[in-house]
Amino acid sequence: MLKALIDLNEIVTLKGAHSKEGRHLVADDLSIIKDGAIVYDESKILWVGETTRLPEQYRNLAQSMKGHVLTPEVVDSHTHIVFGGDRAQEYADRLNGVSYEEIAKRGGGILYTMKQTNEASQEELFQTACERIERLHSYGIGTIEIKSGYGLNFEKEFEVTLLIDRLKKKYAPRIQIFNTYLAAHDVPKSFQSSADYMAKVVIPLLEKLAPLKVIDAVDIFHEKNYFTADDVELLFNKAQSLGIACKTHADELNDNDGAALAIKHGALSADHLLKISSSGIKALAGSQTVATLLPGTAFFLGKPLAPGRALLDGGAKVAIASDYNPGSCHCDNVLLVASMSAAQLKLNQAELWSGITLNASAALGFKNQGAIIPGMKPRFSLFKTESLSHITYNWGRNFAVSLP
Numbered sequence: 405m406l407k408a409l410i411d412l413n414e415i416v417t418l419k420g421a422h423s424k425e426g427r428h429l430v431a432d433d434l435s436i437i438k439d440g441a442i443v444y445d446e447s448k449i450l451w452v453g454e455t456t457r458l459p460e461q462y463r464n465l466a467q468s469m470k471g472h473v474l475t476p477e478v479v480d481s482h483t484h485i486v487f488g489g490d491r492a493q494e495y496a497d498r499l500n501g502v503s504y505e506e507i508a509k510r511g512g513g514i515l516y517t518m519k520q521t522n523e524a525s526q527e528e529l530f531q532t533a534c535e536r537i538e539r540l541h542s543y544g545i546g547t548i549e550i551k552s553g554y555g556l557n558f559e560k561e562f563e564v565t566l567l568i569d570r571l572k573k574k575y576a577p578r579i580q581i582f583n584t585y586l587a588a589h590d591v592p593k594s595f596q597s598s599a600d601y602m603a604k605v606v607i608p609l610l611e612k613l614a615p616l617k618v619i620d621a622v623d624i625f626h627e628k629n630y631f632t633a634d635d636v637e638l639l640f641n642k643a644q645s646l647g648i649a650c651k652t653h654a655d656e657l658n659d660n661d662g663a664a665l666a667i668k669h670g671a672l673s674a675d676h677l678l679k680i681s682s683s684g685i686k687a688l689a690g691s692q693t694v695a696t697l698l699p700g701t702a703f704f705l706g707k708p709l710a711p712g713r714a715l716l717d718g719g720a721k722v723a724i725a726s727d728y729n730p731g732s733c734h735c736d737n738v739l740l741v742a743s744m745s746a747a748q749l750k751l752n753q754a755e756l757w758s759g760i761t762l763n764a765s766a767a768l769g770f771k772n773q774g775a776i777i778p779g780m781k782p783r784f785s786l787f788k789t790e791s792l793s794h795i796t797y798n799w800g801r802n803f804a805v806s807l808p
């Protein structure tokens with residue numbers, strides 16, 4: 405059905421950012437149209453411009469949206485929202501001085517959530533995931549990447565990947581879900597080593613799931629005491645041979661040249677990067693791999709933020725995501741995360757908004773969304789407020805409303 409919205413206070417098109425492929429952005433690359441109008445159908449944007457220039461043939465459809473701001477759809481390109489239980493006690497312990505790494509060594513952390521996830525029924529996991537997805541959507545987030553990775557055995561990881569596929573089918577097209585296979589999230593104590601777990605669970609399960617065409621990308625926690633560079637090579641080579649895209653958790657707690665390894669395999673994104681080296685920054689800047697910052701995790705773990713400015717100045721495509729998970733970042737609102745970290749990361753407005761729209765879409769391999777340009781997908785976020793600046797200025801306040 406054809407729709408025409410007029411009198412929008414601002415349409416944030418990101419046309420400038422799109423033409424620069426999300427790199428080296430200045431504030432003007434927001435390419436804002438004031439008093440804007442837009443025409444679109446279910447599959448694409450047909451016309452964008454000032455309300456006074458709306459072509460005659462669309463005038464009888466026009467709905468006034470005075471007092472609203474339209475942006476490209478907000479995307480959360482890194483979440484772990486399928487999990488059982490919570491880790492509130494662990495967070496309290498961390499505030500009381502125990503580190504994330506120490507908690508993991510004591511059998512807490514990801515392995516604790518693994519236990520709670522395995523104790524939860526499929527329906528419980530599905531229902532809690534639905535509640536979480538609806539909550540994200542209420543903030544204006546319309547595309548959500550969801551990782552498996554708390555089952556950590558053959559049966560439960562299989563179940564969780566199919567559960568994410570069920571979520572994807574339930575919510576399409578209102579909410580677009582991207583299914584990431586992260587069986588390589590941690591190594592349960594019953595395995596001798598990460599290589600043993602890769603050989604017995606991660607690789608055979610990937611081979612079983614691939615023909616079902618439910619996986620959009622694979623991911624791995626490339627980190628000391630979790631998975632090695634050899635494990636990453638094994639997973640990425642297998643994924644590539646099956647035609648599946650790669651993503652990685654890289655250089656988070658230690659620098660392990662994770663970004664370079666991701667680039668070598670043409671990964672869609674390398675995420676975290678708190679400890680990335682200067683050569684890693686240079687490599688990402690010269691690549692198509694998106695550098696995904698997860699500032700909420702640094703805040704939640706009490707660690708310094710990733711070197712976002714150096715990545716941006718080098719020319720990397722930078723996205724910002726929530727990392728919403730029960731342990732290292734129990735915050736589900738990427739718009740809040742981006743708004744509250746912008747001053748610390750020294751992001752201009754175009755970098756901030758591209759980070760959660762255009763570049764976040766690129767981190768999922770979605771080339772036809774993230775800007776408001778005729779021909780692109782009609783995926784938007786709508787906010788009831790006077791200008792874009794009011795959204796980030798009031799961080800934490802929710803202005804998102806549904807499209808008419």
Ligand code: NIG
Nearest residue numbers: 514625653727729730731732
């Ligand atoms: O992205 N780093 C690995 N995975 C999550 C943490 C998950 C957890 O602590 O439960 C992350 O930070």
Ligand code: FE
Nearest residue numbers: 482484653727
């Ligand atoms: Fe993560």
